[in-house]
Amino acid sequence: MGSSFCFLCGCVDQASVGVIERWGRFERLAQPGFHFFNCFVGQCLAGVLSTRIHSLDVRCETKTKDNVFVHLVCSIQYRVVKENADDAFYELANPREQIQAYVFDVVRALVPRMTLDDLFEQKSEVAKAVLEELEKVMGTYGYSIEHILMVDIIPDDTVRKAMNEINAAQRLQLASVYKGEAEKVFLVKKAEAEAEAKYLGGVGVARQRQAITDGLRENILEFSHKVEGTSAKEVMDLIMITQYFDTIKDLGNSSKNTTIFIPHGPGHVRDISDQIRNGMMEASSAQIDQQ
Incomplete structure (x- = not known):
């Protein structure tokens, strides 16, 4: 050597x-x-x-508290203490087998008290327990345990597959919840947008009607002042006929409109104006009766 x-x-x-x-x-x-x-x-x-540091990999099979068989891979780093080299030379014939036996003993006594999830979370505790036991035993034989690393925890293939499926199912469930919340927010925002659009549309229609009413009132008053002997009824009839012909003209100028005509004529316009006027007069009389 x-x-x-x-x-x-x-x-x-x-x-x-x-x-x-x-x-x-x-x-x-x-x-x-x-x-x-x-x-x-x-x-x-x-x-x-x-006196160099040696490394020994120990693979140990054991069972957890929830009856899952696992393989633990421990890496033990040890060395001979110079001052006690005579003990290391004479006491142990095969120190590697001695270390391996103590690792098996500690791991198989500690791991069966843990579940598989606890083992993954507390693997440093297992390594610490193995280190304490080896330091106490191997120190008497002239060996120093430098480090113990829990390199890997390998469950059975079927267990790993089941764990992956559980994890995938949980993630799919969480994704479904998030998707549902997103769709809910989308529908709520869409409804709010539609309500806001309808509200603004109503405001626009109201303003449009108000502008039309103001324009008609101004036209009637202006026409009555400039043309003597005309009444508001005659001016209103003239405006209605003018708008009627403008509408017919717009429909004729557009080649893409699909329009169904019903029996109509200037007389129908007069009937419509009479109905509007009668409705306004009835509303005014109802207000006077209430007062």
Whole structure:
């Protein structure tokens, strides 16, 4: 392990520590560098340990509280403590198997008390529990646990598929709610716009009728003053006939209009004017009776 031997000397590489024995008994630790050994008194370099950080990936299968089988992948980073390298050299024959066994023990004792959702949320707690246990046990064997990372949590394929389907269904439900709210807002705004348009249209019609009434009144008064001997009735009849012929002219000038004519003539215009006048007179008499 990164060292060379000879009968009288040995070399220990950097980031390593050597174990020197005398007659098969541990004597001392050898730091990196060149060392002489007295072979006549049984002194020799028994072995070399690396003090670099090692990484061990442990894959453990266990079951959660809600009966879901999962595979947990833990990455353990450990190293040999220089001052206790003799314990690491003599106590453990296979430290990787020892670490793996303790990881299995802690994970299979802790994870069955969690649901799958809790395991995903609290995976750092699992890593912390494994770290505390390994530090307490491996410290007595001359090893230091640097970091423990919970690399991956892999449920069964059917469970992952079911979780994805649940998530997709929840998102579709939420999307339907948002879509319904959007349609509701659209319909409300559309109704408000239609109401506003009808209101403004009514205001426009009222103003148009008011303007027509004012114009007719001014025309009647002006015509009555300029032409002596004419009454308001005669002026009104003349205006109605003029508008009638203007309407006929507009219909004739437009080639795209589809018009159905009913029996009509100037006499009908007079009848319409009589009906309007009679209605106005009846309304005026009703107001006088109420007073």
